[in-house]
Amino acid sequence: MRSLPITLKTVDVSLVLRMAERAARPASRRNYLLLSRSADGWLYLASPLLVAIVSLQAALQFLTVCGAAFVIERSLYWTIKNTTRRNRPPESIPGLRSIVIANDRFSLPSGHTSGAFLFVTMLAQCLHPLWALGYLWAGGVGTSRVGLGVHYPTDVFAGALLGTGVGLTVAGSLL
Structure with missing residues (x-):
């Protein structure tokens, strides 16, 4: 069991090392930065306004449910991050340098x-199941964070x- x-x-x-090699290419670096920045939070804040263009009622429901979800998720995220206290790759892998500076200490x-x-x-639970295609974007965000050298x-x-x-x-509780 210890070997796992x-x-x-x-x-x-x-x-991480393989992704760091790829990030040395300008196009890869640019794509990693673009994907990572797309998840900095501004999109989440603007989305209820975009939904309101189609339906004010849907926007209010989305804002309420999504807001509750983010409060819970951020609380759990912070607790897990500060309990596990896992060092970021540049602190653990000799010679590795991250492309961006992380907002916090742990990974x-x-x-x-x-x-x-x-x-x-x-989006998929509140608005339409086709929004599940967004998991491709979310996976790209995760990949970019490894490529930028700030996560395993x-x-x-x-x-x-x-x-x-x-x-x-x-969504299961509030919808």
Whole structure:
């Protein structure tokens, strides 16, 4: 049983290093930055206004349910991050430098990924199932965070589970 975590850590580090090599290419770096920045939060704040163009009632419901989900998700995210206290890749992998400066010290879970998966889950649950196609974008956000050198793949996986899990739970309770 002891070999599993070592193997997982080896895979985590290997993937971070492989993504860092890819990020050395200007086009990859630009795409990683664009995807990562798209999940900085501004899109989440603007979305109820965009929904209101189609339906004020749907926008109010979306705002209420999504707001509750984000309060819960951010609380869990902060608690997990500050309990696990996992160092970011540049602090653990000699010679690795991140392309961006992270907003906080620890890496598990990925907050950008968690927020992106929560947002897509709420869109699909509150508005229309076709919004589930947004999981492709959310996965790209997670991939970008590894490519930028601020997360391990397991941080991204944990963020995806957290965001999706909270979204489904809140939507199931409030809708």
